[in-house]
Amino acid sequence: xxxxxxxxxxxxxxxxxxxxAMLEAVAPYSARQFARAIIMPNLVPPVxxxxxxxxxxxxxxxxxxxxxxxxxxxxxxxxxxxxxxERGHAEGVWVAAKLYPAGATTNSHSGVTDxxxxxxxxxxxxxxxxxxxxxxxxxxxxxxxxxxxxVFLERVLAPVLRDFPDLRxxxxxxxxxxxxxxxxxxxxxxxxxxxxxxxxxxxxxxFAGGLRPHAYCLPVVKRERHxxxxxxxxxxxxxxxxxxTDSAPHLxxxxxxxxxxxxxxxxxxxxESYAAVFDEEGALDxxxxxxxxxxxxxxxxxxxxxxxTLERAAVTVPERLPAAGSDLVPFHAGETLxxxxxx
Ligand code: DOR
Ligand code: ZN
Numbered sequence: 001x002x003x004x005x006x007x008x009x010x011x012x013x014x015x016x017x018x019x020x021a022m023l024e025a026v027a028p029y030s031a032r033q034f035a036r037a038i039i040m041p042n043l044v045p046p047v048x049x050x051x052x053x054x055x056x057x058x059x060x061x062x063x064x065x066x067x068x069x070x071x072x073x074x075x076x077x078x079x080x081x082x083x084x085x086e087r088g089h090a091e092g093v094w095v096a097a098k099l100y101p102a103g104a105t106t107n108s109h110s111g112v113t114d115x116x117x118x119x120x121x122x123x124x125x126x127x128x129x130x131x132x133x134x135x136x137x138x139x140x141x142x143x144x145x146x147x148x149x150x151v152f153l154e155r156v157l158a159p160v161l162r163d164f165p166d167l168r169x170x171x172x173x174x175x176x177x178x179x180x181x182x183x184x185x186x187x188x189x190x191x192x193x194x195x196x197x198x199x200x201x202x203x204x205x206x207f208a209g210g211l212r213p214h215a216y217c218l219p220v221v222k223r224e225r226h227x228x229x230x231x232x233x234x235x236x237x238x239x240x241x242x243x244x245t246d247s248a249p250h251l252x253x254x255x256x257x258x259x260x261x262x263x264x265x266x267x268x269x270x271x272e273s274y275a276a277v278f279d280e281e282g283a284l285d286x287x288x289x290x291x292x293x294x295x296x297x298x299x300x301x302x303x304x305x306x307x308x309t310l311e312r313a314a315v316t317v318p319e320r321l322p323a324a325g326s327d328l329v330p331f332h333a334g335e336t337l338x339x340x341x342x343x
Pocket of ligand 1: 105217248263
């Protein structure tokens with residue numbers, strides 16, 4: 001039985017760090033675990049200009065400390081300027097751009113109302129080799145919330161793949177068997193990130209003994225058969241699937257509310273959480289590919305040189321951790337995990 005696992009330093013290919021006091025509080029947790037992270041741009045106001053992204057990157061570097069590299073993304077709006085995208089990419093500020101369907105999730109109201117409006121931007125991204133990150137849910141209120149990812153694949157993603165065959169696309173935080181199969185069947189320009197919560201939770205977790213706001217994120221967790229399919233994809237060894245936590249902090253009172261915010265803050269024990277899954281699946285030998293190799297290869301970035309070591313040991317996740325004058329409730333709060341990050 002493996003009791004110590006040393007892997008190449010991992011990266012987080014989907015992370016929300018927020019700004020101000022929240023950024024100061026949460027960034028060190030990610031920096032402790034990951035060498036780099038793709039930073040989501042859904043601030044208020046969203047990060048849509050090169051100058052705003054550059055300034056935000058400096059605030060992140062200051063909050064995270066040395067040894068952590070924020071990889072910035074541009075928030076796509078209906079009126080995004082392809083020249084601004086190209087400039088930010090050429091100047092080494094933007095690694096990718098994020099498509100939020102307008103209204104799909106937290107701070108997405110400035111997002112894209114119809115992909116037709118950003119065709120020129122996608123054309124440019126395809127030409128310059130800039131990655132498109134996608135929140136893959138339709139916003140049509142007629143569509144059941146548990147079906148919004150599957151419907152997005154057919155209505156939006158398939159046409160984009162057809163129209164932009166050379167555009168590299170990451171379907172973020174996949175939650176369904178439909179998405180896992182879709183990504184597997186597509187060509188090499190489509191990959192997907194997978195969060196810890198979608199590997200651990202099915203939709204019963206939302207209602208276990210009462211309403212559970214800390215299990216609520218978007219896309220919402222799905223049926224057990226979907227969780228199992230997403231797990232199988234994560235541990236498959238396929239280079240199309242890689243680590244993206246979607247760690248999304250909201251203060252305790254904003255989660256435990258009559259209209260609780262979507263988002264699970266998993267940054268403090270993210271690697272431990274993934275390790276538990278790979279261990280349960282008998283796939284610890286594939287954790288390194290998922291966490292540290294598939295992502296940089298897809299993004300065409302160098303692999304990290306350093307290593308991290310996980311050891312088999314009981315670690316109890318705190319019920320809450322202080323942040324921004326209040327508390328955050330971490331994913332797995334009060335549970336004991338079987339792996340610990342050494343050092
Ligand atoms: O649960 C989520 N929280 N899903 C998202 O897509 C956004 C995120 C956030 O920013 O809070
Ligand atoms: Zn996200």
